[in-house]
Amino acid sequence: MKAYKVWVLALALFLVGGALFVYKWQGLGYPLLPEEETRIWTVEATLKFDAGPAPVPAKVTLYVPALTPGFAILDENFVSRGFGFTTRYVSGGRQVQWAVRRIKGEQTLYYRATIYKDPLQAENDSTPPFPAPPRLREPDSLAMQQLVGQIQSQSADPASFTVELLKRLANPGTDQNVLMLLGSQAGTTSRALTAITVLAAAQIPARLLRGVYLTDRERQARMLPWLEVHDGERWIYFDPATGAQGLPENFLVWWRGSEPLYTRDGGGDTEVQFSVQRNEVDPVLVAERRAVAWQSRIADFSMFSLPIQTQAVYGILLMIPLGALLVVFLRNIVGIKTFGTFMPVLVALAFRETQVVAGVILFSLVVVLGLLFRFFMEHLRLLLVPRLAAVLIIVVLLMVLISIVGHQLGLDMGLSVGLFPMVILTMTIERMSIVWEERGPTEAIQQGLGSLLVAALCFSVMDIEVLKHLFFVFPELLLWLLAITLLLGRYSGYRLLELLRFKTLADPAP
Amino acid sequence: MFGLARKLSTKGVLGINARNCNYILRHNPRRLYPLVDDKLATKRLAIAAGLPVPDLYGVIASHRDVRELPKLVAGHRDFVIKPAHGSGGDGILVVSARVRDGSAYRLVDGTIMDGDDIGHHLSNIISGQYSLGGHRDVALIEYCVKFDPIFSECAYRGIPDIRVIVFRGYPVMAMLRLPTRKSHGKANLHQGAVGAGLDLATGETTCAVIGNSGITEHPDTGALIAGRQIPRWPYLLDFAARCHELTGLGYIGVDIVLDRDKGPMLLELNVRPGLNIQIANRCGLRDRLKIIEAQPDGVGVAERVAFSMGSLLQPATAAH
Structure with missing residues (x-):
């Protein structure tokens, strides 16, 4: 009955911890490994214009990314000295509007966005209405009807219609209809616009979109046109230059429609430049942002919401349960005896500063010298508490001495002794001396070495970077530790060292 | 390794x-622990139930009382000092005689301690x-058992005792513990005393160990250990079995000493x-x-003892 309850509880803890863990890992993209990095791009649009020698009012609008399939915006800022700015949604996406009452001379406005790849960021645009048929004059109208008719006979659906159309537009050859519709303009953008007109005539909603390739580093990134066609269910993308279907990887959609990228009241020379720079960042940062964007409560309960100093403390504290679990294992499964139940875990914490070899040497040094003093004090017949206090004072003095002598000899390891838990050392010395007297030196040294061994093992486990990272980013894994501990608490099999103890019983009686 | 575990298990x-898991946690309710963890409480219980215990000469409960020791032991040649909450025999002193005109004490292992x-x-x-847990404690000063001469040749100083495991009031296993030079006159196995198995049916010693290794002779006296008969064996088992009712604990170790003059006494x-x-x-x-x-x-003491002494618990039947 009780055993079954423990199993159920452990399973529940395991599932709750696991569910949280998987959600944070897979859903929010919290990184599993510490060295993992997420690629981000900083895209910057620089808008320059000359307001002239006399102060004039100025109003500038600029399209900024809004719906970006495959990418998400981590962070963005608008740098504009003296300008007030607002952003708003318009038909082509999102626009920033900079305005100032009086300005003169050269002006530079910046928009900077940090973008990361997010496959979950899909096109969630609404289904557009059927486009109004284009009004064309003869003979364009006739050419259009003929072209649409020809292509419709050679295609099955909007996608194949678009492919066929783009192929014809790219290679007009001697097709008079196509040549007439294209007119004298030959750019990719105008070809895309022509395609949209033809598609409208065929009752297929389509629109132009512009975007940049996110490369490693590009000072003069170009805005490229792309064709977006709605096939009745979703938007599909076409390269107007080649007719290839699909949106390329690393293509960031900037704005849609045929409106210009920017407008400026009063006109005049205006120049916009785009630059792209790739960076690597801590994926935790991205995951936190994503959690906020999804309005998930997870980010509110994250370790990363704490002040940095507190984070550092918890980085250490979260490893203590792991040490405790190891102690449970080493005591109840292996059967190693130690002084004090969790004393090795605390000593292991001190090893963080000293590293394990120096830590073991320093620990042994303090304990051996402390024990010598303790044996000497036995003759003084002090009462228990004053005696403990005296040992504590001696321990502190020993630590000071070790640090000073070590420093004189140029051994910096002596300095880190100061982080040893003094009270723990004192209690260890006291208990070791009692065991020494009552059970003999063998038992005392055995338990002393056992404690050191457990401390060293605890340290080695608690110092594994991956585990540190995992427990900090996914504290819910502590529920797993709890589940394992509960199960270990019901372990009623032999301890490893017991096998040695009872070995004689396994052999047939002599 | 798993082979060894399987062998031990069979x-x-x-x-x-x-x-701990199947017997102590299940059969020993926590609230009853104080009855046995405090030897003074155990002693009182035993007296109330009519079980003989070593006479209590006095209790030293404060640092001021320490001076009272000579008064408490006046008139007693030998005595034992033990912590009321001690475990595993730690802190027990067995004083066998006064030396230097009574100003110093000789311990059972020969050490001299002054006042x-x-x-x-x-x-x-x-x-x-x-x-346990470092709490304040009291020291019991009590009668020092004069051990039964039947042990004289197989005990090195100190006082041998008999440990009986009593489960639900049934004695299930017993051993005789013999002090050695190494155990400083104490009868605890982990301190180096000899442990000799006892046949539950007869009360005869069977085989013996020191630590984990089997022996046939006492390491200090050289006397053969096997084949010695414990006197009044059925009475001893009855004595041990009564300790179940005494405390209500289901799984206990009962330590009994055999006194030359006063017979079996409950030690702890x-x-x-x-x-x-x-x-x-x-x-x-x-x-x-x-x-x-x-x-x-709800089986009576006599039936339980009879059951334990019957063939059911004997190694020949129980081992397979």
Whole structure:
């Protein structure tokens, strides 16, 4: 009955911890490994214009990314000295509007966005209405009807219609209809616009979109046109230059429609430049942002919401349960005896500063010298508490001495002794001396070495970077530790060292 | 390694985890622990139930009382000092004689301690050095058992005692513990005493161990250990079995001493009796405990003892 309850509880803890863990890992993209990095791009649009020698009012609008399939915006800022700015949604996406009452001379406005790849960021645009048929004059109208008719006979659906159309537009050859519709303009953008007109005539909603390739580093990134066609269910993308279907990887959609990228009241020379720079960042940062964007409560309960100093403390504290679990294992499964139940875990914490070899040497040094003093004090017949206090004072003095002598000899390891838990050392010395007297030196040294061994093992486990990272980013894994501990608490099999103890019983009686 | 574990398991050897999990946690309610963890309380219970215990000469409960020791032991040649909350025999001093006109004490292992030494030891006991959890404690000063001459040739100084594991009131296994030079006159196995298995049916010693290794002779006296008869064996088992009713604890170790003049006396009870008794008897505990678990509740002492002495618990039947 009780055993079954423990199993159920452990399973529940395991599932709750696991569910949280998987959600944070897979859903929010919290990184599993510490060295993992997420690629981000900083895209910057620089808008320059000359307001002239006399102060004039100025109003500038600029399209900024809004719906970006495959990418998400981590962070963005608008740098504009003296300008007030607002952003708003318009038909082509999102626009920033900079305005100032009086300005003169050269002006530079910046928009900077940090973008990361997010496959979950899909096109969630609404289904557009059927486009109004284009009004064309003869003979364009006739050419259009003929072209649409020809292509419709050679295609099955909007996608194949678009492919066929783009192929014809790219290679007009001697097709008079196509040549007439294209007119004298030959750019990719105008070809895309022509395609949209033809598609409208065929009752297929389509629109132009512009975007940049996110490369490693590009000072003069170009805005490229792309064709977006709605096939009745979703938007599909076409390269107007080649007719290839699909949106390329690393293509960031900037704005849609045929409106210009920017407008400026009063006109005049205006120049916009785009630059792209790739960076690597801590994926935790991205995951936190994503959690906020999804309005998930997870980010509110994250370790990363704490002040940095507190984070550092918890980085250490979260490893203590792991040490405790190891102690449970080493005591109840292996059967190693130690002084004090969790004393090795605390000593292991001190090893963080000293590293394990120096830590073991320093620990042994303090304990051996402390024990010598303790044996000497036995003759003084002090009462228990004053005696403990005296040992504590001696321990502190020993630590000071070790640090000073070590420093004189140029051994910096002596300095880190100061982080040893003094009270723990004192209690260890006291208990070791009692065991020494009552059970003999063998038992005392055995338990002393056992404690050191457990401390060293605890340290080695608690110092594994991956585990540190995992427990900090996914504290819910502590529920797993709890589940394992509960199960270990019901372990009623032999301890490893017991096998040695009872070995004689396994052999047939002599 | 798993092979060894399987072998031990088929022999019915009880491990610490299994003992704690299946017997101590299940049959020993926590609230009853104080009855046995405090030897003074155990003593009072035993007296009330009519079980003989060593006479209590006095209790030293404060540092001021330490001076009272000579008064308490006046008129007694030998006596024992023990912490009321001690465990595993730690902190016990057995004084065998007064030397230097009574100003100093000779311990059973030959060490001489003067009044100050003894006083310091008492202070340590009172401060809680030997008590579980380091709480303040009291020191009991009591009658020093004159051991039965039948042990004279197989005990090196100190006082031998008999440990009986009593489960649900049934004695399930017993051993004789003989002090050695190494154990400083103490009868605790982990301190180096000899453990000799006892045949539950007859009360005869069978085989013996020191630590984990089997022996046939006492290491200090050279006397053969096997084949010695414990006197008044059925009475001893009856005595041990009564300790179940005494405390209500289901799984206990009962320590009994045989006094030359006063007969068997209850020394102490243990809620976490050690498992070395299995090595001393060359027999696992688990199968015997299983047999007892199948017995009904509310069986009288006499029937329980008779059952334990019957063939059911003997190694020949229990080992397989």
